[in-house]
Amino acid sequence: MIDRQDVMRMARLARLELSEEEIELYQRDLNSFLVSGRKLQQVDVSKVEGTSHAVAVIGELRPDVVGESLPQEAVLGAGPQVFNGFFKVPRIVEGQE
Amino acid sequence: MKYDIVIGLEIHVALLTESKFLCSCATAFGAPPNTQCCPVCLGLPGALPLVNEQAVEYAVRAGLALNCEINHFSRFDRKNYFYPDLPKAYQITQDVFPICTNGYLEYYIDDVLRRTTITRLHLEEEAGKLVHSSGSIVDSEYSLVDYNRAGIPLIEIVTAPDITSPRQARLFLEQLRLLMLYMGVSDTKMEEGSLRCDANISLKPAGSTVLGTKVEIKNLNSFRALERALEYEAARQSRVLEQGGEIKQESRTWDERSGRTLSMRSKGDAPDYRIFPEPDLPPLRLEPDWVFRIRETLPERPLERLHRLEESYGLSRYESTFLVNYADFCQVFLELAEEGEDNTDLANLLMGDYARLAREQGHLEPQRLAGLLQILQEGLITHNQGKAVLEELFKSPLSAREIVKEKGWEVLKDPAQLKGVVQQVLTANSELVERYRGGEEKLWGFFVGQVMRTVQGKADPQMVNELLKGELTQKS
């Protein structure tokens, strides 16, 4: 069972501010998913490797050639807060003792 | 109680590619902010990464240089965490299947060759750069983000915890830096962040096999910082243990100003990076032939060169170490030196005045330096004049021989001519000659000086000495 604490922890990890109502809603949804998902855990997978790519493609590598970058105005154009050619963000909390 | 120190290092090396790891933006340092960015390295919706072949090659080269196994199959993973300098909110890295594993690096501690195990080496992308409004992350009201650096290729090199002293850690890192430089994979400029090091350190009772709780130290931006931080931390942990305390597993940061490590308070949850295979990039498969070709063309490693200088060029450990540490000097040396001969003179020239001038003004063409060596060996000029010629070589386009000629610095080689000068000096100072003969031997230097001044230094000191001796003793 997923409790309220789990939901809060997931929300913190995923940086989602949730309302009280949403916390309850997602707690319920996550639990009902886990009930349905339990079926998956009964499948015998002892003989297989996981699939992380839909098809086994051979990756082509890119030659080390410098291409065009965007003009600074285009880079910053959609930025909610910009300053002097930079994106601006509020205080990064990571205090030290 | 006595404690053994256990240290493991994690080193990030920025690779010297022209373009970024996963897009084609330039990697040049120092461009105006956010001018080397594109949809990929900005993490714009829908943009997809593409691996730079050169970054892979550099990683393999570094891995081979570190005697690693090169894995023909490796895979990229996503490491998820939020931070303003991380455009996609995940870093593309290699977690489960790194490109290189299980190697080692050898280096000297005093005269003893030591070996440190390299657990793994993997490719990953760099984050952007943060500028904090007050200069420090702690009390800044806001921060500014520049994504020019975001997406530059890095290799992360992880050692086994088999380093046993802060000094050893520094020597290891110095050798590693040199190796990366020799391999041509990085400019290794610590001041620009091209080489960064985190250290894990723990203490255990001397001789015990049970490891203690480790502490991670971040922000070690110089060799000195690495050694000092480890020394401080070893002492701190020892003090805590002596007092019956417990070491907390944590990350600490090195504070250069106070010379202390400070705990980086982690608020709340332990990090959970939710690492999973990167679906946008197929696994990396390396052709054995391709790896073989890189192995075949691997540049000489610094340790190999050290041994070669000692064995084939007759240099001491001291001289060889100097030349290996300064690869540019070494290149000059190797162009001019003769294999199988004693090249001590050349080494000393390079290490002395030449080093001082070259560091200020850049290197001379080795052939111009060779010209100087040549006329010194011929005895065309004195050693002292050699210094003056060297200075001129840095200023003038002329060859050493031409400089000597132009300045009229050839040594007076005719003993008769020099003898005349000596006699002239003694005659002019007959009173002093008497005093010398009377036992005032310290006047010898005065006579030498007078002779040299008269010939403007262009005499072989040994010949001057001999002639003076002859003249002064003759008439006694």
Place this chain on the structure above:
Amino acid sequence: MRRLAELLQSKQISSTEIVRGCLERIEETEPVLNAFITVDEEGALAQAAAADRRRAAGEPLSPWDGIPLAVKDNISTSGLRTTCASRFLRNYTPIFDATVVERVKRAGLPIVGKTNLDEFAMGSSTEYSAFGVTKNPHDPLRVAGGSSGGSAAAVAAEQVPWSLGTDTGGSIRQPASFCGVVGLKPSYGRVSRYGAVALAPSLDQVGTLARKVEDAAILFSLIAGADPRDAVSAGAPGFPVPVWDDTVVRGLRVGVPEEFFSSGLNEEVEKAVKRALQNLADQGAVLQPISLPTNEYAIDTYLTLVTAEASSCLARFDGVRYGERVEAADANTMFAKSRGAGFGHEVKRRIMLGTYVLSASHYEAYYEQAQKVRTLIKQDVARAFQEVDVIVTPTTPTTAFKIGEKRNPLEMYLSDLYTATANLSGVCALSLPCGVDSQGLPIGLQIIGDHFGEELVFQVAHAVEESVGRGTGSEV
């Protein structure tokens, strides 16, 4: 479309006239349908005028130059707002074109507008859009399906001749089925994903929707083929429009998986699909009962993988570089507030779920397990294709459901029951109408082909379309 192309070529109609026709039709039907998020009247007319000039100069870019299309609003269009039906991106205008957009532009196709979808393509009804529900043209009280509901409805309502959508678990085929149009989910890697905003990169594909099989094939021919910007498309062949040959059905081995005709399947849907199958048999196809036993796990596997990947892909929407930011005193709170306010319920639900299955203590039990079950599903499909040429199934268990009918998310997820398997195994699949139910709602038939087997799928679809059109099997 060939007819339209001929009319354009013979100057009996102009691109401008066609586009105007579309715009008029949109104006007429949009108040009810809400298929579009953005209609770019000005841009479309300008592109049409350009197409007409090219025609006049005798230099059309392709036979289809000037035939307009609609593009799902999670596919980036340079200079044209691309919202992903999310509040977070409601004012986001890309600075680059998706590769598929670049390709249709290169063929001269004017873009009429951007179609509605479930926010970030998370849904099966286009109800989860920040821009309102898209209605089914056959019954405005019912959903158009999703997530490409707008693209399907726009084609069905003749607002545009054809459109682009994306399909991660059925998002093209299910709305195509609900709206009575043809929809193709290409093989994984056949079409570039560059510029399509990722939901789950290991499953996403861009595909085509049209009223006729041939038209879906023509549009597909314009977008298929390797793109150096999408690493997983390397090696993808292009796609020439097939020369139709309905005799391919003769001797064709058609797999009929029993699991797709079991409980939960609406009777009328079953009847229509079985009639279409009988039709194929009448034309000489060999119907072969097969088994895809792991299909029962498809939805849970799909859900686990899609939420995991989506939780990572959507992390970049943090309010630093673009999108709607909710200001706060510190960065983490700003992230959480912006995301909390910018995303709808379904998106948050899936991010929560995805975060959970990837978190350190659940990774193995959920995410890794799902990856392994995915392997079993792939193996099942691969085994089936050793015995049969195509697999034919219903596209969805039911016809279009009522708006607001499915309140339970798990119930909604079951809409993808028959479609997710193709995404999980990377093969191609197409849905085309095969009849209507007693309420006049379209029923979809799904033809699944092997990896890169689009040509055969289109041929079979064409044959089915012909027979349905001849009235041999459509009425229920």
